[in-house]
Amino acid sequence: MTPSLVFDLLLAGALLLVSWRLLQASDLFQATVLFISFGLFLALAWVRLHAPDIALAEAAVGAGLAGVLLFGTFKRIEPQPGPSSQRPGSGDEPFSASSCRLDQAAACPGRFHYLVAGVGAATLTALLVLAVLELPRHGVGLTGIVAQNLGSSGVDHPVTAVLLNFRLYDTWLELGVLLLALMGVFGVRGAHDLRGLPMRSTASPVARRLVGLLGPLVVLVAAYLLWLGDHAPGGAFQAGVVLAAGLVLLRLTGLPSVDRLPRTALLSCVVVGFAAILLLAVLTTLAPHSFPLKYPSAWAGSLILALEAAATVSIGVTLAALVALVLVVDDQ
Amino acid sequence: MTLAAWMILVPFMGGVACLLLRGRAVAWVGLAASAATAWTCLPLLRHVWHSGPVRIDLGGWAAPLGIGLYLDGLGAMFLLLTAIVGLLVGVYALAFFGRGREYARMEPYFWPVWLVLWGGLNGVYLSVDVFNVYVLLEMVGLGAVGLTVLSGTNDSLVAGLRYLLATMFGSLIYLLGVALLYAQTGHLDIFLLADAVDGSLPVLVAFGLMTGGLLIKAALLPFHFWLPPAHAGAPAPVSAILSGMVTKASFFLLLRIWFVVFPDVTAPVAGQLLGVLGAAAVLWGSLQAVRQTRLKLLVAYSTVGQLGYLFFLFALLTPAGGEAWSEGWASMAWTGTVFHVFSHGLAKAALFMAAGCLVLAMGTDELAAMRDIAGRLPVVTFTLGVAGVSLMGLPPSVGFVAKWMLLKASLASGQWWWAVVIAMGGLLTAAYVFKILSFTFVPVGGHDANARPKAGPKAGRNVDQGANEHQGPKNSGVPELRPVPALMTLAALTLAALCVLFGFRAEEVIALLLRDMGLEPPFDAVLIGNIGGDRP
Numbered sequence: 001m002t003p004s005l006v007f008d009l010l011l012a013g014a015l016l017l018v019s020w021r022l023l024q025a026s027d028l029f030q031a032t033v034l035f036i037s038f039g040l041f042l043a044l045a046w047v048r049l050h051a052p053d054i055a056l057a058e059a060a061v062g063a064g065l066a067g068v069l070l071f072g073t074f075k076r077i078e079p080q081p082g083p084s085s086q087r088p089g090s091g092d093e094p095f096s097a098s099s100c101r102l103d104q105a106a107a108c109p110g111r112f113h114y115l116v117a118g119v120g121a122a123t124l125t126a127l128l129v130l131a132v133l134e135l136p137r138h139g140v141g142l143t144g145i146v147a148q149n150l151g152s153s154g155v156d157h158p159v160t161a162v163l164l165n166f167r168l169y170d171t172w173l174e175l176g177v178l179l180l181a182l183m184g185v186f187g188v189r190g191a192h193d194l195r196g197l198p199m200r201s202t203a204s205p206v207a208r209r210l211v212g213l214l215g216p217l218v219v220l221v222a223a224y225l226l227w228l229g230d231h232a233p234g235g236a237f238q239a240g241v242v243l244a245a246g247l248v249l250l251r252l253t254g255l256p257s258v259d260r261l262p263r264t265a266l267l268s269c270v271v272v273g274f275a276a277i278l279l280l281a282v283l284t285t286l287a288p289h290s291f292p293l294k295y296p297s298a299w300a301g302s303l304i305l306a307l308e309a310a311a312t313v314s315i316g317v318t319l320a321a322l323v324a325l326v327l328v329v330d331d332q
Numbered sequence: 333m334t335l336a337a338w339m340i341l342v343p344f345m346g347g348v349a350c351l352l353l354r355g356r357a358v359a360w361v362g363l364a365a366s367a368a369t370a371w372t373c374l375p376l377l378r379h380v381w382h383s384g385p386v387r388i389d390l391g392g393w394a395a396p397l398g399i400g401l402y403l404d405g406l407g408a409m410f411l412l413l414t415a416i417v418g419l420l421v422g423v424y425a426l427a428f429f430g431r432g433r434e435y436a437r438m439e440p441y442f443w444p445v446w447l448v449l450w451g452g453l454n455g456v457y458l459s460v461d462v463f464n465v466y467v468l469l470e471m472v473g474l475g476a477v478g479l480t481v482l483s484g485t486n487d488s489l490v491a492g493l494r495y496l497l498a499t500m501f502g503s504l505i506y507l508l509g510v511a512l513l514y515a516q517t518g519h520l521d522i523f524l525l526a527d528a529v530d531g532s533l534p535v536l537v538a539f540g541l542m543t544g545g546l547l548i549k550a551a552l553l554p555f556h557f558w559l560p561p562a563h564a565g566a567p568a569p570v571s572a573i574l575s576g577m578v579t580k581a582s583f584f585l586l587l588r589i590w591f592v593v594f595p596d597v598t599a600p601v602a603g604q605l606l607g608v609l610g611a612a613a614v615l616w617g618s619l620q621a622v623r624q625t626r627l628k629l630l631v632a633y634s635t636v637g638q639l640g641y642l643f644f645l646f647a648l649l650t651p652a653g654g655e656a657w658s659e660g661w662a663s664m665a666w667t668g669t670v671f672h673v674f675s676h677g678l679a680k681a682a683l684f685m686a687a688g689c690l691v692l693a694m695g696t697d698e699l700a701a702m703r704d705i706a707g708r709l710p711v712v713t714f715t716l717g718v719a720g721v722s723l724m725g726l727p728p729s730v731g732f733v734a735k736w737m738l739l740k741a742s743l744a745s746g747q748w749w750w751a752v753v754i755a756m757g758g759l760l761t762a763a764y765v766f767k768i769l770s771f772t773f774v775p776v777g778g779h780d781a782n783a784r785p786k787a788g789p790k791a792g793r794n795v796d797q798g799a800n801e802h803q804g805p806k807n808s809g810v811p812e813l814r815p816v817p818a819l820m821t822l823a824a825l826t827l828a829a830l831c832v833l834f835g836f837r838a839e840e841v842i843a844l845l846l847r848d849m850g851l852e853p854p855f856d857a858v859l860i861g862n863i864g865g866d867r868p
Contacts, residue, residue: 131512131534140518145397169390169399173455173467176344176448177474183351184478187441188489267351275348282341285334292337292401294392 008048015041028077032070039063052233053159060241065319068248072326154300156231163235164304168293172277175311179274182318185325193266194259194324211253218246226312230301236273236308240315247320252327258320266317273314276307335376336386336403339411339454342369347447354440359426362443366422369450373415380408381844387460395521402460405844409670410457410584413677416830417576418450420823424685425569427819431692438482438567445482446573449475456581460522462510462542462593465585466503469549473499476578479570480562491561498558499549502582506545512538525593539594543586543602550582552606552643553613556636560620563632568688571628575635576681580673583642590646598650607647611753613640618760622767627687627697630764631680637757638676638723641738644750645669648741661744667842668737674841675722675731678831682719685824686712692820693813705772708813711821713772715828720765722831725758730834 018038025031039062046055146158146166153161163171186192222239229235250257258266277293280303285292295303346365350358380386385404389395403411425446429439452471459465477499481492514520516535517528529535551559563575590598617637624630648665689712690705691697706713718729725735735754742750834841 127537127540128508128512131537132515134533135512135515140516141514142396142518149393149397165391166393166397167399167464170464170467173452173464173471176452177467177470179351180445180448180471180474180478183441183445184474184481187438187445187478187482188484190437190484192440264352271348271351274344278341278344278348281337282345285337285341291389291392292334292341293390 004048011041011045011048015045028074032067032074035070036063036067039066053235053238056233056238057241060238060245061319064245065241065248065323068323069326072323076326152297152300154295154297154304155229157229157233157235159233160229160235160304164229164308165295165300168277168307171311172274172281172293175274175277175314178315178318179271182270182321185322189325193261193263194321195262197259197324208253208255211249211255214249215246215255218242218249222246222312222316226305226308229308230305236311237315239308239312241319243312243316244319244323247316248323248327251320251324258317258324261317266321269313269317270321271314273307273311276310280307334388335372335379336388336401336458337390338372339369339376339458340401340451342372343447343451343454347444347451350440350443350447356430358440358443359429362447363422363426365447366419366450369454370415370419373411376403377408377412377844380405384847395524396519399459399461399464400521401458403458405847406587406670407457407584409674409841409845410580411454413580413674414450414453414457414577417572417677417681417827420827421569421572421576421681421685424572424688424820424823427817427823428567428569428688428692431817435567441482442479442567442569445475445478446570449479449573449578453577453581457584460588461520462513462522462525462589463520466507466510469499469503469506469582469585472578472581473503473549476574479573480566482570483565483567485565487561488565491558491565495558495562498555502545502548502555504545505548506542509538509541509543509545512541522588522592526595529594529597531597535594535597539589539597542589546582546586546589547606547609550586551579551636551639553609553616553636553640556613556617559636560629560632563635563684564626564628568684568691571632571684571688572681575632575684576677579635579639580677583639583673587645591649600650603646603648603650606643607747607750610640610643610647611750613637613643614753614757615640615760618757618764621764622760624764625699627690627699627702627768628684630699630768631683631687634683634723634761634764635676635680637761638672638680641672641676641735641754641757642669644738644742644754647750648745648747661741663842663846664737664741664744666846668734668739668741670845671730671734671737671838671841674834675725675729675734675831678827678834679719679722679729679731682715682824682827682831683723685820685827686715686719689816689820689824693816695814699768699771702768702771703774704776706769707775709816709821711825712816713769715821715824716768716772717765718825718828719831720761720769722828724761724765728835729831730838731831733835733838 015038018034018041022031022034022038025034039058042062043055043059046052046058143158146162149166150156150158150161153165155161155164222242225234225239225242226236227234229239247257251259261269280295281293284290284294343365346362346368349365350362353361376386380403385402387403388401390399390401392398394400425442429435429442449472452468452475455468456465456472459468473496477492477496480495481488510520512534513525513529516532516538517525519525519528548555559579563571566574614637617633617635617640621630621633621637624633645665645668649662687697689709690702693709693712694701694705722729722731725731735758739751739754742748742754
């Protein structure tokens with residue numbers, strides 16, 4: 001038994017254990033913490049599967065931003081302790097601060113639901129295991145064809161070539177999905193910008209100073225990740241998430257962030273990634289002897305970098321805006 | 333032939349423009365983009381009609397590496413339906429959101445989300461890549477949820493969240509299937525997959541997962557739980573979009589998956605299972621619709637029922653593996669099903685739009701509050717009636733052609749039990765359509781002959797009070813109707829009229845649909861109606 005196999009087994013065991021504990025947790029706070037650790041273990045698993053791109057995204061989005069969103073929601077639905085409860089009817093319950101219990105929710109799943117879900121999941125797992133064991137041993141994917149065409153793609157990293165050239169259409173639509181998510185939240189809120197959000201109470205001078213130092217560093221790391229995508233794991237999604245993390249930090253410490261942007265600036269940042277690829281699509285569809293979304297071969301590399309830069313801004317601002325919208329209650 | 337790409341680009345451009353604009357300009361630009369999309373659809377349709385299917389390799393990368401856009405007769409039909417309903421919903425929305433502060437608040441969000449959603453829908457009908465389909469499904473699903481929660485009321489948020497969870501779960505199940513399929517075959521393009529799939533376990537599991545995920549999104553019976561509250565709780569133009577168009581996208585993908593990718597591995601029992609679920613949906617959904625007391629919920633449950641008819645196709649065409657294709661009923665089943673998609677898309681959008689007019693006029697959608705609507709809002713009542721006729725399947729509507737073809741196909745194929753369900757579903761549909769219409773003819777003041785003597789006046793007063801609560805204080809008697817913009821009633825009426833007109837133009841539609849499948853159009857079935865099992 002090699003050490004790496006031992007590590008893999010431990011990792012798999014940890015994933016199962018954490019997810020089991022998560023299902024068992026009756027306390028929302030505990031469940032949230034377990035969910036975040038699940039995301040981190042999952043990121044490690046992606047590293048072991050030689051997919052550092054996905055590991056980065058999983059750690060940043062799955063564990064980081066999703067964790068922040070869950071915490072924000074938790075704070076919002078948590079019963080207010082003490083007599084100074086603003087909402088009538090919620091203060092007289094004998095809850096402690098962290099006893100927002102899943103099993104006391106109104107639409108609580110009963111034993112029957114657990115049984116049905118359990119049987120369904122078990123059947124699906126068994127079928128999947130059997131199916132995966134029957135899969136061809138050596139990959140039959142498109143890796144070979146991607147490698148053959150890498151030379152004419154404008155970049156040197158196969159993942160970036162697939163995401164930004166061969167299957168640019170999918171990436172473009174994903175940016176559209178992100179746009180729709182934010183528009184949906186804006187629609188419920190009834191405002192196109194974040195300036196109406198209450199100002200954060202100013203954090204301690206130490207935190208402010210630290211975040212002030214981190215700010216330029218975040219931009220640097222994001223730019224580096226963006227540039228790295230050309231020939232190594234990295235690219236717009238990873239850079240965008242780092243940017244989002246920086247913007248969230250700024251917002252949390254009361255420094256100017258997405259909430260200071262006026263409507264037009266915010267919307268322009270949000271839409272620029274989607275719109276840039278749309279512009280490319282329109283121009284290439286109009287051009288004679290071209291295909292929609294086909295890069296002019298001489299400019300492929302620089303165009304990809306430009307599109308990725310636009311996408312980074314969109315992803316960063318959109319994610320930061322979503323988080324800022326959820327975390328607003330803390331002040332009230 | 334890059335016109336197909338414009339079907340996606342035009343609504344996207346409109347969406348981005350609407351997002352950045354302010355005020356009433358949003359609505360006008362949105363409507364212009366809608367008109368441009370619909371207008372782009374026509375030459376595209378003509379091209380497919382004259383020269384057959386279109387294929388574009390995006391980015392210049394051919395199939396295994398890149399993503400293709402592909403349009404055949406079937407996809408063209410769905411594009412056309414979306415274009416017609418989309419344009420008229422746009423006209424309706426222009427008036428609907430332009431009436432007051434509470435509605436104007438939603439306008440700047442409705443248009444960008446709806447136009448991006450429309451581009452996604454068109455993308456679904458053009459896509460031949462199973463992973464690309466997943467991304468498009470996410471786009472359509474999130475867009476639909478965003479529109480559902482547009483009003484921001486508590487009920488709509490709950491319904492929207494439920495919709496979100498159901499649709500995300502469906503997408504993920506579908507994605508799991510795609511991953512298995514790719515690991516087994518190494519392809520994502522549906523035509524390459526069609527050659528590569530075999531009867532191995534991973535392929536079968538992938539087939540089951542992809543079908544299951546799409547069924548959740550298509551709201552077939554056990555998975556219909558999210559549909560009625562979401563469709564009933566949304567603003568009227570959104571309900572029309574969700575019921576008339578969004579539900580059809582998942583069904584279209586089921587057609588592609590079943591009859592392009594996996595025609596050789598589908599077992600007859602799987603087809604029968606979908607048929608049984610469809611039959612249960614027809615009966616249960618229609619029964620629930622009859623039981624409702626609110627107009628919008630009734631129409632939403634009717635969607636659950638009407639979607640059930642679509643799934644008879646799977647039962648009819650899978651019994652003999654791929655052999656059923658050569659039979660005479662195959663073309664009838666296809667025609668009937670696609671006509672039903674058309675009939676339901678047009679009629680249901682018309683119904684929701686007419687219901688929106690009624691809600692606007694009365695301030696409530698309680699059926700019992702609809703007193704003397706027929707006399708005071710004749711055009712809206714007429715729209716309800718005509719759309720209802722198409723849903724019931726009475727001639728000369730397109731709904732009649734659809735149900736007649738499906739009936740004939742099930743009898744000719746020997747699966748007579750579907751014919752029984754179609755007939756019963758038609759009766760139940762008639763029951764709830766007449767339920768709506770009967771309320772519109774009840775005269776004002778509770779002096780109607782149908783009212784029971786002891787409950788009559790009292791019930792009448794209660795109803796009036798109930799209506800007045802929504803209306804604000806009124807002295808007595810008849811709740812006054814608020815004015816309805818003529819544009820709204822006209823848009824709804826046009827859709828209802830199209831239900832009838834398409835019934836007259838059945839031949840062209842059938843020819844366009846069937847030629848790409850290599851099936852012979854059963855013209856005589858429409859014109860003479862004497863087609864039987866003895867067709868040559």
